[in-house]
Amino acid sequence: MISNFISQIGFINLTPGEGLMLLIGGTFMFLAIKKEFEPFLLLPIGFGIILTNLPLAGLMEEDGILGIIFKYGVEWEIFPLLIFMGVGALTDFGPLIANPKTFIIGAGAQMGIPIVMLIALLCGFSLNESSSIGLIGTADGPIIIYAASKLAPEIIGVIGVVGYSYMALIPLIQPPIIRLMTTREERGMVMKQLRPVSRVEKIFFPIVTSVIIILFVPKAAAIISMLMIGNLFREAGVVQRLAGSASNEILNVSTIFLGLTVGATMNAEVFLRPRTLLIFFLGLVCFAFCTVTGIMTAKVLNIFCKEKVNPLLGSAGVSAVPMAARVSQLMGQRANKKNFLLMHAMGPNVSGVVGSSIIMGIFITILVH
Amino acid sequence: MIDWNVALKLFMLSIAGTFLVMGALTAIITLISKFIARYQREKKS
Numbered sequence: 001m002i003s004n005f006i007s008q009i010g011f012i013n014l015t016p017g018e019g020l021m022l023l024i025g026g027t028f029m030f031l032a033i034k035k036e037f038e039p040f041l042l043l044p045i046g047f048g049i050i051l052t053n054l055p056l057a058g059l060m061e062e063d064g065i066l067g068i069i070f071k072y073g074v075e076w077e078i079f080p081l082l083i084f085m086g087v088g089a090l091t092d093f094g095p096l097i098a099n100p101k102t103f104i105i106g107a108g109a110q111m112g113i114p115i116v117m118l119i120a121l122l123c124g125f126s127l128n129e130s131s132s133i134g135l136i137g138t139a140d141g142p143i144i145i146y147a148a149s150k151l152a153p154e155i156i157g158v159i160g161v162v163g164y165s166y167m168a169l170i171p172l173i174q175p176p177i178i179r180l181m182t183t184r185e186e187r188g189m190v191m192k193q194l195r196p197v198s199r200v201e202k203i204f205f206p207i208v209t210s211v212i213i214i215l216f217v218p219k220a221a222a223i224i225s226m227l228m229i230g231n232l233f234r235e236a237g238v239v240q241r242l243a244g245s246a247s248n249e250i251l252n253v254s255t256i257f258l259g260l261t262v263g264a265t266m267n268a269e270v271f272l273r274p275r276t277l278l279i280f281f282l283g284l285v286c287f288a289f290c291t292v293t294g295i296m297t298a299k300v301l302n303i304f305c306k307e308k309v310n311p312l313l314g315s316a317g318v319s320a321v322p323m324a325a326r327v328s329q330l331m332g333q334r335a336n337k338k339n340f341l342l343m344h345a346m347g348p349n350v351s352g353v354v355g356s357s358i359i360m361g362i363f364i365t366i367l368v369h
Numbered sequence: 370m371i372d373w374n375v376a377l378k379l380f381m382l383s384i385a386g387t388f389l390v391m392g393a394l395t396a397i398i399t400l401i402s403k404f405i406a407r408y409q410r411e412k413k414s
Contacts (some may be wrong), residue, residue, distance in 0.1 A: 100398045107391035114380045121371055131379070200405050205398065213396060216390045355391055362386045366379050 013055035017268030024271070025049030025263070028161075037168035039143065041259045042253040042298050045161060050262020060264045072259040074156070077149055079258040080142035081226045086251025087142070087353070088206070089320070090229025095347040098194040101301065102313060106351025108297020109317025110359045112289025113137040120282050125275075128152045131363045133279055136163045137286035138356035139320040140169070142151045145262060146223055147360045150368050160274050167208035170323040171330075173287050174315050178331055181295045182311045188336030189310040191344050213358060219368070220361025227357065290318045290344030294348070309344075316345035319352025 028046030032039040052060050059066040073079040096102055098265060117134030125133060132152040136144055136159060144163035148156040166173065178187070206228035214221045233243035270276075291314075298314030312328040325345035332341040 060404045097398060097402060100395045100402070103391045103395040104388070107387045110387055111384060114383045117383075118376065118380060121376055127376055127379075128374065195389070197402075198405060198409065200409075201402055204405070206399060208401060209394060211407055212394055213390060216393070217386070229391045280370075351391070354394070355387055359383050359387045363379065366375070366382065 008056065010055045010057070011028070015055070015268065017272050018053040018055060021053040021266065021268045021271060022050055024266075025053065028263075031168070034057065035176070038164050040255055041164045042168065044256055044259030045164065045263035048260040049266050051260075052264040052267050060261075065266045066261050070264065072210065073254075073257050074145065074149060074261055077146055077209045077222070079261075080146040080149070081192055081222055081253040082250050082254040083142040083258060085221055085226040085230040085246045086248075087321075088227040088232075088253070089234045089247035089251075091227075091231055091234075091350055091353070092167060092346070093205050093231065093350055094197040094202060095194055096342050096351050097197045099344070099347045101305065102317075103351045103354070104301055104345035105294060105297050105314055105317045105348040106319070106353075107317075107320070107358075108300075109290050109294030109314060109348065109352050110138065110355045111293035111301075112286055112291075115289050115293075115361055116286040117224040117307055119285065123278055125283065126152075129155060131367060132159055133282050134286060135356075135360055135363065136166070137290040138352075138360065139163070139167050139287065139290070140320050140341070140353060141167065142354045143223060143356050143360050145258065147363065154270075155279065157262055157270060157277050160262040161266065162280050166283050166287050167268075167279075167323070170287070170318070170320045171279045171327055173284070174291050174318070174324065174327045175331060177288055177291045178295065178315050178327070181292060184335045186311050187331055187334075189308065189332075190339050191310055191338065191341070192307070194343055194347075199235070199237065203232070206231040206235065209354065213354070213361075215360055217361035219364040220357045223360065224357045225356070226355065236256055240317070274299055283312065287318065291315045291324070294318055294352075298348075301333050310339075310341060312341055313345055317348040317352045317355070319349060319356050321349050321353060324352070325349040352354040355361050 025046045031037040032042035038251045113134040120133040121131035132148045132240045137149045148159040192212040210228040213224045294314035295315035298311045302308045316325045316328040317364045318324045328345035329342040332339040
């Protein structure tokens with residue numbers, strides 16, 4: 001009986017791999033608390049990693065609490081969609097409505113995704129896994145996780161963690177690429193102030209956008225409809241309680257459980273493989289390519305348009321809201337102190353969110369039957 | 370075994386499809402904005 005009891009103690013069963021994962025979980029929590037890197041997600045993800053790597057606890061098993069939450073919240077695709085509703089309720093599409101050509105920049109900044117999909121294929125991943133890895137470039141947590149749950153559920157934990165890690169690192173990843181792709185003169189270009197957008201336009205926007213996108217790409221319906229219903233609550237102005245619930249309670253509760261359970265999918269057996277490192281590398285390549293294609297799109301747009309845009313708007317098309325826009329603002333102001341790009345950059349930034357949903361819908365349409 | 374045929378189709382369709390839908394949105398949102406602005410101007414006058 002005593003030997004049976006001792007064999008059931010976690011310490012005895014702790015493997016070196018699990019020990020390493022505890023350290024990794026601790027590192028995520030350190031980055032979240034001390035460095036404030038995406039703390040709302042890295043903190044629960046880090047704790048989830050620790051919980052799942054404690055031997056014999058069985059929290060992620062079928063009848064474990066995290067396993068149950070994961071099954072009904074993530075596998076059934078509920079949490080990413082609820083989070084997107086909250087994101088919609090927090091997003092102001094005004095800068096995009098005021099300058100609709102930034103839709104094109106948002107589309108351009110997604111072009112790194114198919115490129116990295118091909119690179120991942122060459123690295124030996126399956127088509128579904130490669131697509132899921134490419135979609136890390138959407139720089140949009142709920143989309144990354146939603147797409148992974150549809151395309152490659154076996155790597156959802158790694159994909160989620162890679163996506164959120166790089167989103168937190170946008171201020172470090174983008175500036176060197178931007179400097180390489182633009183001249184100081186281009187970065188310092190001052191743009192005309194955006195026109196004010198009426199309430200009617202803001203109300204029409206989520207309705208029209210949902211209808212158009214869903215008619216073109218029905219498989220993007222779930223994610224785009226959630227984003228736009230949240231935004232409609234915000235802009236309608238008559239259901240502030242609903243907008244408040246979507247952007248506070250629903251968003252917060254979903255974020256807690258999504259972070260915790262995605263972290264809990266990362267047990268040592270799954271995570272400590274060479275291909276995980278490869279996914280981390282490809283995620284970085286993806287962010288880099290999306291920044292490059294965004295800037296290139298802005299430059300191409302300038303050839304055809306009378307009213308020029310600052311190429312820094314291209315890097316903001318990588319939809320990590322609002323960090324990518326902040327990077328554009330910062331770099332624009334470094335090049336020219338009188339340059340205030342933040343509101344301009346928010347246009348392609350939120351357009352990137354819409355573009356991400358569309359490209360994800362296209363991937364799912366072709367790959368999931 | 371990678372099905373390059375599907376992969377390349379996916380590559381091209383995702384690029385073309387994203388630009389097509391976003392282009393359509395650009396045109397439609399621009400038109401609606403112009404229509405609303407015109408309507409509001411006429412209403413005021």
